[in-house]
Amino acid sequence: MNWCENRLTITAKSVCIDVMLEWVTGSTVPSYRHAVLQGIQFFLAGCAGILRPVTLTSFPACEQLVRHGTGLATDGNKAYEQWLTLLGENVFLTSDHLKTLAQLYQRSGLESKTWDMFPPAARSIMTGLMQRQADEWFCPVNFDPEQGITDGGPYWEYLQTYPQQSRPCDLLMILPSRLGSEISGNSALLSGVAETQELYACIHGTPLPAGQNVNWQRDDINRLVVTFDTQWAPPSGEVTGELSSKFEAEVRHSFSETVNRIHGYNCYDQGDHVDSRRSPPDGEESGRIHVFPPVDEPQPEPPAPTAEAEHRTYDQRRG
Incomplete structure (x- = not known):
């Protein structure tokens, strides 16, 4: 199976980074x-x-x-x-x-x-x-x-x-799927309804709409770097743009899938597309975060969401 390596460099208000980390780590109720x-x-x-x-x-x-x-x-x-x-x-x-x-x-x-x-x-x-x-x-x-x-x-x-926790980097939390397609799946249970694999590829750019091998590093209160793999292809520009809009952030997305030679870089700011190119600009890293957090610096478990928080949207959480 071919995997595409993705790197997101996100710059935003600290409260938006806090909420975005819930999406990255899969700690939001799906x-x-x-x-x-x-x-x-x-x-x-x-x-x-x-x-x-x-x-x-x-x-x-x-x-x-x-x-x-x-x-x-x-x-x-x-x-x-x-x-x-x-x-x-x-x-x-x-x-x-x-x-x-x-x-x-x-x-x-x-x-x-x-x-x-x-x-x-x-x-x-x-x-x-x-x-x-x-x-x-x-x-x-x-x-x-x-x-x-x-x-x-x-x-x-x-x-x-x-389930009370989503998958890490769950793209379905960013761009929603459809009711009939989710129930029918890929089995043609409902006639005339798009199969999930086809729908995900169309909406999210990849037939498996969640991150694999997710790692993250917050090297500044307003900056977050996330690396993850997706199946066959990178998340679509619509996903990156919605991430940027939803979290009021600048999102720089570099990606590489070597088998089919899919390489590129996109940048969105507050939901607006501002840059695209074949490779990241000078000074912008594109590599994977291999180990985070360090073994000698264990990170505390995130607190369990309260009953009220479970039903609040991302927009409500970030204020």
């Missing part, structure tokens, strides 16, 4: 991931007839979601129909949509549902879907494709367990 896990629960419940739309009778992207017909006008069914509308639009997982999706999930009643509460027929349908989508939905639980899924209970429990 709310988009919560929405995806809740969306998979919606999908399973709809296909199994646990939830039914109140009026909607057709859903071209996946007719299985409405094959059980309409249901009573309960809060859960009305929430499901609204969720189907957002799924059909393949909405971006922006902060506004994440808030709406969280409210729909609360109204759906799925949060309190355990696996044993579902009828056997519904469990059978959901287990079949879990088997089909195992590689897309359950890689973190070490799914064994040879053994298969015979008991969906642990997998339903996994869908109701929400």
Whole structure:
């Protein structure tokens, strides 16, 4: 696999650097991931007839979601129909949509549902879907494709367990993905919806939108240097520009992928593109940070976020 080496040199107000470090180290709650896990629960419940739309009778992207017909006008069914509308639009997982999706999930009643509460027929349908989508939905639980899924209970429990930390340099925290694509993955579960690998390559420039081998060094209160690898290609200019805008920073990005000879340098300031070239300008380093922090200078663990902080955006945190 080809890896592209990236180096970000960021200059900004100290409070913005503080918040940016949360993104670099993966210490921010990934709310988009919560929405995806809740969306998979919606999908399973709809296909199994646990939830039914109140009026909607057709859903071209996946007719299985409405094959059980309409249901009573309960809060859960009305929430499901609204969720189907957002799924059909393949909405971006922006902060506004994440808030709406969280409210729909609360109204759906799925949060309190355990696996044993579902009828056997519904469990059978959901287990079949879990088997089909195992590689897309359950890689973190070490799914064994040879053994298969015979008991969906642990997998339903996994869908109701929400990560409290993001991945280091998670590009999905900078430019959001889309609801339908995240649920469908690369398996064509939803027809007419872009696969995640295609979507990430288009939006983020790389099919694996998170940093690998991340290292950072804060050599000044207003300056941060981050190095990391991305798969095949560097993050897109849109990512770098959004980083610069979101954190009110000057971001200098140099990158190199030797197999396909992808080399370059971009600079954005307050979101505006100000420079591009084949190699960094004189005086601008492009190498990797190999070891940080030094072994004789252990860094304290970042404090656990408070309940209030978990739900505050980057913009709110930086003031």
